[in-house]
Amino acid sequence: MSQVPQPPYPPQGPGYPPPGGPVGYAGPQAMQPRGSNAWGVVSLITGFLGFCIPFAGGALAALFGLIGIAKGRRVKSGVGLSVFGLILGLLSLGMWLLFSGTIFAAVGLTKANRDVAGQFLKDLGSGNVAAAQNQTDGSIPKSELDSLSAAMQKLGTVTDVTTPVTSVTNDQAQLAGVVTIAGQAHPFEMKQVKSGGTWKVKYVSIPDVEGSSVTTPTTRGSSGSSSGGSDSSGKSGDTDASGEK
Secondary structure (H helix, E strand, C coil), X not given: CCCCCCCCCCCCCCCCCCCCCCCCCCCXXXXXXXXXXXXXXXXXXXXXXXXXXXXXXXHHHHHHHHHHHHHHHHHCCCHHHHHHHHHHHHHHHHHHHHHHHHHXXXXXXXXXXXXXXXXXXXXXXXXXXHHHHHCECCCCCHHHHHHHHHHHHHHCCEEEEEEEEEEEEXXXXXXXXXXXXXXXXXXXXXXXXXXXXXXXXXXXXXXXCCCCCXXXXXXXXXXXXXXXXXXXXXXXXXXXXXXXC
């Protein structure tokens, strides 16, 4: 019994690929080339700079990272770098927020000390010794306040008091700053104690101003005894000299 041969495939019209498609054909998506995405690199660089440049670097890194992610999804490139830059930007922003919050808190806690120091020195510079004495803890003699006030008034008018260094430990505070008198800056040191919920001046010194050390009676007494010893030795020398005569 003879077999009837199968008819051949009908001829394909022009422009049609053979059955099964051409070798290596994977559809239209595989033929699209990947685009470039520079936003990911820019976001990464600004993310690192955010740790050196407060706020601006981190904000730009986050912005560029979001732009890079959006574009990367379209061009299939740079998404990873954009995400990394976004994370670095957010971390740097958090770091600077924490740091600035700590600084502002420290400044706020020492504001009372700086206000007392400024008002005390301005009162002395204007000759208002009574008001300045009311801001002390009562252990500084008025005669020493009068001496410091007179020395400051000879230099001119107090125009500004700046206290950049303030260290507070429990009820004790140490301050260092600059008092500006007649346009001239004079460094000063001050100690304060907390009495009845209010900060009081215990010690102040302006080395550039003659006779400026204002201390407690205890310190003054020790220096007085030392000078007394030198006086007695001087008297002893006079006696020896008279004896030779």
